Amino acid sequence: MDLQLGKELDEFRHMVRAAVAEDLPAEMRARQRAFGGLQSENLDSLTWAAILARRGWSVPHWPVEYGGQDWTPLQKFVFEDELSSAWAPDVNWGGTHMVGPVIYTFGTQAQKDRFLPDIREGKCFWAQGFSEPGNGSDLANLRTGAVLQGDRYIVNGQKIWTSGAHDAAWGFFLVRTDPTVKAQRGISFLLIDLKSPGITIRQIPEINGEADLCEIFLDNVEVPVGNLVGEPGMGWTYAKFLLDHERTTSSFIFWNKRELRRTRAIAQAETLDGVPLAQLPQFQSRLIRLEAEVAALEWSVLRVLETEEFTHNLTAVASTLKVSGSRLQQAITELQVDLYGALSMRSFPIELAHQRPTPLWPTNIAGRTATALGIRAATIFGGTLQIQRGIIAKLAFGL
Numbered sequence: 001m002d003l004q005l006g007k008e009l010d011e012f013r014h015m016v017r018a019a020v021a022e023d024l025p026a027e028m029r030a031r032q033r034a035f036g037g038l039q040s041e042n043l044d045s046l047t048w049a050a051i052l053a054r055r056g057w058s059v060p061h062w063p064v065e066y067g068g069q070d071w072t073p074l075q076k077f078v079f080e081d082e083l084s085s086a087w088a089p090d091v092n093w094g095g096t097h098m099v100g101p102v103i104y105t106f107g108t109q110a111q112k113d114r115f116l117p118d119i120r121e122g123k124c125f126w127a128q129g130f131s132e133p134g135n136g137s138d139l140a141n142l143r144t145g146a147v148l149q150g151d152r153y154i155v156n157g158q159k160i161w162t163s164g165a166h167d168a169a170w171g172f173f174l175v176r177t178d179p180t181v182k183a184q185r186g187i188s189f190l191l192i193d194l195k196s197p198g199i200t201i202r203q204i205p206e207i208n209g210e211a212d213l214c215e216i217f218l219d220n221v222e223v224p225v226g227n228l229v230g231e232p233g234m235g236w237t238y239a240k241f242l243l244d245h246e247r248t249t250s251s252f253i254f255w256n257k258r259e260l261r262r263t264r265a266i267a268q269a270e271t272l273d274g275v276p277l278a279q280l281p282q283f284q285s286r287l288i289r290l291e292a293e294v295a296a297l298e299w300s301v302l303r304v305l306e307t308e309e310f311t312h313n314l315t316a317v318a319s320t321l322k323v324s325g326s327r328l329q330q331a332i333t334e335l336q337v338d339l340y341g342a343l344s345m346r347s348f349p350i351e352l353a354h355q356r357p358t359p360l361w362p363t364n365i366a367g368r369t370a371t372a373l374g375i376r377a378a379t380i381f382g383g384t385l386q387i388q389r390g391i392i393a394k395l396a397f398g399l
């Protein structure tokens, strides 16, 4: 089902499409297409942001004074849709969508001058140091401590599941600066140079053959007091602002649309006794159902974008989109694996598929099993689905 958004947005879409076709390097596109997993190569994310920055498009959602674009929510929607459809890599979300908005909203002028240009121009990868062993859902009880000594904080503790930390230059961290007050009131928001003495970063091997998730150990790490964002004890408020900032991205709508297109193509290309799998009832019904569900999700996202400023309970809305989006991510990638059947097992890990091509292997199978395995994590990252359902129950239904 193709969405009609009107003539002006169509023109805008064509303008973006032409620019992306001109700017997106072919090898970067090929990498994203071949892998197309949970996230992009970290280096590609930075390079692509630098390319977008030449047109002023790397942070269109920021206020114009900091380098954003004065686009409507629907224009931003179309922009991201086009980037995803063209197999452009994601930019470094931690920088552009998380810490960037926190810095321009709550940071000092010195912090804005120092960090915002580098984020905008893809010069520096940022990691999000929130979760700790035992304190993921229960984030408010985090234990990594920061003690003020003169003009620096001394930080001790451990973070875990920090995406991309091994490639990151900086991290934004939640740390406990006051253990004597209510849990949420004692948390502060610190920007930490990940090359600081006392920091050890270890990658964690993942089921899909990657190792993008990391553990970070902080042992008497000295952080200048000028790297504290806003007020001490306000970290929880800034973290909520950060997590609420992009309400519709939790749906992964562009990812879902793109992967569904890929699924449809696989179902057309793969055959059983000469019949495309897309025509067999057992696959046809699954495809049709997913098409309807992705279309419904897209309409929901658009409705939220149209009515955001009038809508109460936006947090519950974001949770609803996350539950639907994650479920679809898993259903779509599981269907890809099922369409390839037993061959899926032989395409794992991704390197094997590249190294030992055989006529028996369909083109484009590389990475499908790895992606389906990696996307199991969609029920956990960004707040588990049980936690999201708890939020919906409480905020939407008052339970």
Ligand SMILES: Cc1cc2nc3c(=O)[nH]c(=O)nc-3n(C[C@H](O)[C@H](O)[C@H](O)COP(=O)(O)OP(=O)(O)OC[C@H]3O[C@@H](n4cnc5c(N)ncnc54)[C@H](O)[C@@H]3O)c2cc1C
Binding pocket: 127, 128, 129, 130, 131, 132, 133, 134, 135, 136, 137, 138, 160, 161, 162, 163, 213, 377, 380, 381, 382, 383, 384, 385, 386, 387, 390
């Ligand atoms: C791919 C991936 C990337 C990530 N990237 C980052 C990152 O960059 N930075 C970062 O800081 N963190 C990151 N995380 C961590 C993520 O935010 C946490 O894993 C998540 O919040 C869950 O916390 P936990 O792992 O401690 O699990 P737990 O909180 O221990 O949960 C375990 C189980 O108990 C359930 N549960 C817990 N509490 C409740 C409750 N109150 N009600 C009902 N059920 C409950 C959960 O739903 C889950 O099923 C990432 C995680 C993944 C998988």
